[in-house]
Amino acid sequence: MAEVESFKLDHTRVRAPYVRLAGRVLTPRGDVVEKYDLRLAQPNREALPTASLHTLEHLLASLLRDHLDGVIDLSPMGCRTGFYLTVLGPLSPERVLEAWEKALQGVLRAEEVPGASEKECGNYRDHDLEGAKAWARKALEEGLKVQESVYL
Incomplete structure (x- = not known):
């Protein structure tokens, strides 16, 4: 089987919330195509509830594009601790951090979830705007940082 970068990351040594070039x-x-690890929750200690994660995905998919050129995709991590952001680069982790911080501030101002109707979303009932705001607030209060990759 092919090696997967995130399976080589030492999840016990990273400190969320962070941005990491993955x-x-x-x-x-x-x-140049770059993948960034946008981590909100500390691995193996906490995880975002699916409804909050889903809402953050909808909001950040738009908000990150408002602050960052070249966004290809934003995908939630299966472990529910954050997102993978794929961009046409090269960018820098510092530039991505700045855009992510602005996007999370936008989450706090959101009054509705974009693309959350039955026609627009495959699981439109599974959203939690207040939960998404709580995770955005937590990350901003704890302070986002650039995390270097720490491998096994």
Whole structure:
């Protein structure tokens, strides 16, 4: 089986909330594609409830694009501790951190969840705006930082 970068990360040594450059690929055309680990919850100590994670996904998918050019995708982590952000780069972790901080501030101002109707979402009943705001507030209060990769 192919190696997966996140399976080599020492999850006991990282400290959430953080931004971490998790990978960089140079395409045959010469484009740089980067994957960032946007971690909200401390691995193996806490996890976001699915409804809060789902709402954050909907909000951050738009808000990150408002503050960062080249966003390809934002995907929730299966462990429910954060998101993977894929971008056309090169960017820097500091630039991504700045955009993520602004996006989380936007979550706090949100009054509704975009794309949360039956026609727009595959699980439209599973949202929690107040829970999403609580996780955004927690991350902002604890202070976002750039985390270096710490491998096993």
